[in-house]
Amino acid sequence: MVIQSQASVPTHFNGNRYFNPFPTFKVRGNLDILKWMIWDRITGKRPSSNLAAPEFEEGVNNPDWLKQNRTQFSVTWIGHSTLLVQMDGINILTDPIFSERCSPFSFIGPKRIMPPGLPFDSLPPIDLVLISHDHYDHLDKKTIKALGNKPFYLVPMGVGQILRSWGITRYAEMDWQDRIVFNKVEIICTPAQHFSGRTPFNQNGTLWASWLLKGPSVTFYFGGDTGYFPGFADIARQYGTIDFAALPIGAYAPRWFMKSVHMNPNDALKAFNDLQAKIFIPIHWGTFRLSDEPMEEPPELLRQKAEALGIADRIWLLKHGETKTQP
Ligand code: ZN
Ligand code: ZN
Numbered sequence: 001m002v003i004q005s006q007a008s009v010p011t012h013f014n015g016n017r018y019f020n021p022f023p024t025f026k027v028r029g030n031l032d033i034l035k036w037m038i039w040d041r042i043t044g045k046r047p048s049s050n051l052a053a054p055e056f057e058e059g060v061n062n063p064d065w066l067k068q069n070r071t072q073f074s075v076t077w078i079g080h081s082t083l084l085v086q087m088d089g090i091n092i093l094t095d096p097i098f099s100e101r102c103s104p105f106s107f108i109g110p111k112r113i114m115p116p117g118l119p120f121d122s123l124p125p126i127d128l129v130l131i132s133h134d135h136y137d138h139l140d141k142k143t144i145k146a147l148g149n150k151p152f153y154l155v156p157m158g159v160g161q162i163l164r165s166w167g168i169t170r171y172a173e174m175d176w177q178d179r180i181v182f183n184k185v186e187i188i189c190t191p192a193q194h195f196s197g198r199t200p201f202n203q204n205g206t207l208w209a210s211w212l213l214k215g216p217s218v219t220f221y222f223g224g225d226t227g228y229f230p231g232f233a234d235i236a237r238q239y240g241t242i243d244f245a246a247l248p249i250g251a252y253a254p255r256w257f258m259k260s261v262h263m264n265p266n267d268a269l270k271a272f273n274d275l276q277a278k279i280f281i282p283i284h285w286g287t288f289r290l291s292d293e294p295m296e297e298p299p300e301l302l303r304q305k306a307e308a309l310g311i312a313d314r315i316w317l318l319k320h321g322e323t324k325t326q327p
Pocket of ligand 2: 135137138225284
């Protein structure tokens with residue numbers, strides 16, 4: 001497979017670390033992380049975590065239909081940023097995580113509050129996996145080892161080394177604006193405003209990204225993990241019409257700490273507008289407790305704001321496991 005590159009991307013690598021070349025980004029250091037995790041909890045600024053979780057509903061998808069479908073566009077929200085997307089004859093998983101925790105350890109770290117909306121064993125054959133960055137809630141070792149070398153993986157720069165250490169050999173590492181063609185679908189690695197690292201000692205050693213898929217019949221954008229940044233308008237300008245945009249809406253509180261790296265529903269609606277996409281699919285909420293806002297708040301705020309803007313019918317607010325198809 002040939003990766004083609006485009007030159008029109010701002011510098012985002014200093015030879016050792018990646019960085020965000022956007023005016024909207026504000027650097028936060030380890031001291032800020034400690035303040036959020038420990039000081040705010042001691043001083044009572046950080047709410048305790050016994051807040052309501054969304055209810056799980058059975059029967060919102062049909063695994064047999066998903067297995068035989070190779071023609072119709074469909075999207076199934078498995079939970080967090082994991083989507084099963086069926087477009088132009090290929091089955092795609094985004095940031096797949098089916099594990100109990102998103103953590104380097106099996107006994108500690110954020111625990112899943114909702115089961116995967118589609119069990120791993122009910123997945124149709126997966127052709128392609130898109131990874132946005134190396135954080136534990138997006139790059140899960142157990143899930144990737146279970147998927148193995150059957151799918152092809154597209155990952156941002158530096159993440160290939162992690163896959164290789166797990167025995168994965170079918171992957172391409174891509175930089176922002178690199179393009180590849182996979183079964184008639186053109187896939188572009190597009191920027192995001194975020195950060196990376198699986199240990200405190202390797203911060204920003206690998207790249208983070210969003211992905212744009214332009215198929216013969218449909219265009220799909222996967223936002224990964226990102227703060228609100230000027231890149232959304234650039235993507236619309238450079239690549240034209242987007243039919244579906246999956247954008248993160250959760251893990252935004254406290255704002256002083258999260259704003260640069262995670263959007264809230266308001267930011268995500270601005271991004272949706274900048275992208276000039278037709279349909280908005282909210283992700284990165286309701287599955288793992290990663291931040292201070294109540295679990296049900298992101299979709300509620302999104303719904304209210306979208307109604308006020310008169311665009312509620314363009315939001316596909318999926319339940320865990322729910323499938324929607326192209327109308
Ligand atoms: Zn992240
Ligand atoms: Zn995340």
